[in-house]
Amino acid sequence: TFIFTCGGNITGESGVIGSQGYPGVYPPNTKCVWRITVPEGRVVVLSFRFIDLESDNLCRYDYVDVYSGHVSGQRLGRFCGTFKPGALVSTGNKMLLQMVSDANTAGSGFLAVFSAAHPHERGDQYCGGRLDKPSGTFKTPNWPEKDYPAGVTCSWHIVAPKNQIIEVKFEKFDVERDNYCRYDHVSIFNGAEINDAKRIGKYCGDSPPAPVFSEGNQLLIQFLSDLSLTADGFIGHYKFRPKKFPTTTVPPTTTTQPVTTRPIPLKYSVALCQQKCKRRGTLEGNYCSSNFVITGTVITAVMRGGSMYATVSIINVYKEGSLAIQQAGKTMSTKIIILCKKCPFVKRGLNYIFMGQVDEDGRGKIAPHHFVMAFKTKNQKGLNVLKNKQC
Known part of the structure; x- marks a missing residue:
């Protein structure tokens, strides 16, 4: 059996890395760094097992x-939750992992294996790399003979000279479809690393995205496939262009709905948020008039504009309505927007009963008068009775 410590230097052809104390719960407030070195002339391939x-x-x-x-290498990705990325491949013989935890911890951490490989094998799992010629092509593994494999991460880092920008066009495009591109997808970022604040778009489905133009001289294109359905994949081309642009061009829009949430129109929310903050009526009365009824734990809560956007890990669904529910393994979660951020006020880590309406994207919308209350196990009986009653 392995004893996993916080960080370390690991050399060799292959090995196993686990978070501190794995498979026990990892400790809070820590930062652990692992440095992997494989023999000179090889690259590191890392796969998360858990x-x-x-x-x-x-x-x-x-x-x-x-x-x-x-030191100062390209970031191949940041991971949390229970999503297992595909194989991650370094450009040289070194790779670094860093795990950070805050005061509240949840979960048993991670287990990953690494091995040394010959660079740029045209095997299933290898793709990506640095592109710095004035024009070029990038494509999914196996293109065009067969579908891309499951469980792959490819990152293409395109670097133009300082005074130039990059144009990217997809010639053919077919990636597993999902309304939010949660499963297989292509993301394009301004700059050299995977940073959600600099994401230009996230794409999936079978229609090619509109041409994309970088802001500066670097772009990162990341393709990710999960461990299930696959599709034909894509072939794309890039070319460098001078920075001076005719002013008529418009930046491209994404082909899928952009992942950022649409803000609630202001006029509406100001009037709404001036109402007195109190839930009206009873649990029973609200049950039938609500589009959805769930109990759950708030796992994230982010303020945007005057609203709060929460992710809720579901304990029980009593009435699903048109609520979009995501599933990862055994865990189900959903997105809820509390239109007035302080009303009703919810806190990360606590359990609630939520009742409300659903917007056209399948997210729950909670207004000040909707029924939300702290959830205790003793409320469960009453909810089960309601669930069996016909409205």
Whole structure:
């Protein structure tokens, strides 16, 4: 059996890395760094066998970062929750992992294996790399003979001279479809690393995205496939262009709905948020008039504009309505927007009963008069009775 400690230097052809104390719960308030070195002339291939860290859509609380190289290398990705990325490949013979946890921890951390490989094998799992010629092509593994494999991460880092920008066009495009591109997807970022604040777009489905133009001289294109359905994949081309642009061009829009949430129109929310904050009526009375009724734990809560955007890990669904529910392993979660951020006020880590309406994107919308209350196990009986009553 392995005893996993906080960080370390690991050399060799292959090995196993686990979070501190794995498979026990990892400790709070720590930062652990592992440096992997494989023989000269080889690259490091890392695969997560298991991952379970506090979940957050931007991985702000607990996360594992993976970098190519030991110092100032390119970040290959940041991971949290229970999503297992595909194989991650360094450009040289070194890779660095860093795991950070905050005061609240949740989960048993991660277990990953690494091995040394010959660079740029045209095997299933290898793709990505640095592109710095004036024009070029990038494509999914196996293109065009067969579908891309499951469980792959490819990152193409395109670098133009300082005074130039990059144009990217997809010639053919077919990636597993999902309304939010949660499963297989292509993300394009301004700059050299995977950073959600600099994401230009996230794409999936079978229609090619509109041409994309970088702001500066670097772009990062990341393709990720999960461990299930696959599709034909894509072939894309890039070329460098001078920075001076005719002013008529418009930046491209994404082909899928952009992942950022649409703000609630202001006029509406100001009037709404001036109402007195109190839930009206009874549990029973609200049950039938609500589009959805769930109990759950608030795992993230982010203020945007005057509203609060929460992710809720579901304990029980009593009435689903048109609520979009995501599932990862055994865990189900959903997105809820509290239109007035202080009303009703919810806190991360606590359990609530939520009743409300659903917007056209399948997210729950909670107004000040909707029924929300702290959930205790003793409320469960009453809810089960309501669930069996016909409205």
